[in-house]
Amino acid sequence: MVKIVIGTLQVLLLYAIYLVGIGIQNVFNLPIPGSIIGMLVLFSLLVTNLFPLKWVQEGCQFLLAHLPLFFIPVTVGVMEFGHVFQGRGLLLIPVVILSTLLVMVFSAKLLTWLKFREIRKDQHGS
Known part of the structure; x- marks a missing residue:
């Protein structure tokens, strides 16, 4: 039960970083997608050790385990452009x-x- 709560909180933390990326994109009117900016923010925080990996590791493992499910809507969307x-x-x-x-x-x-x-x-x- 504790592992589920920790994983959920970590996924929410990753989502918050994604939202920060979206916010940076909107504030500075950047042509780079906010999701990419969010990944760069997360990468920078992890590389500089301002953000320990253990804060997001469980959530990342959960998301990676279910990654193929995220591609189903994209695949269906591409089929509309035959x-x-x-x-x-x-x-x-x-x-x-x-x-x-x-x-x-x-x-x-x-x-x-x-x-x-x-x-x-x-x-x-x-």
């Missing part, structure tokens, strides 16, 4: 494959770099 993709279906296949591969390679390199940095930090700290 006329845009008409005649270009074969072109989409290499684009999707290439973009997927790029994301996988970038993610792997980033994770390797972060793990290497963590191992090096542990070696120097001990």
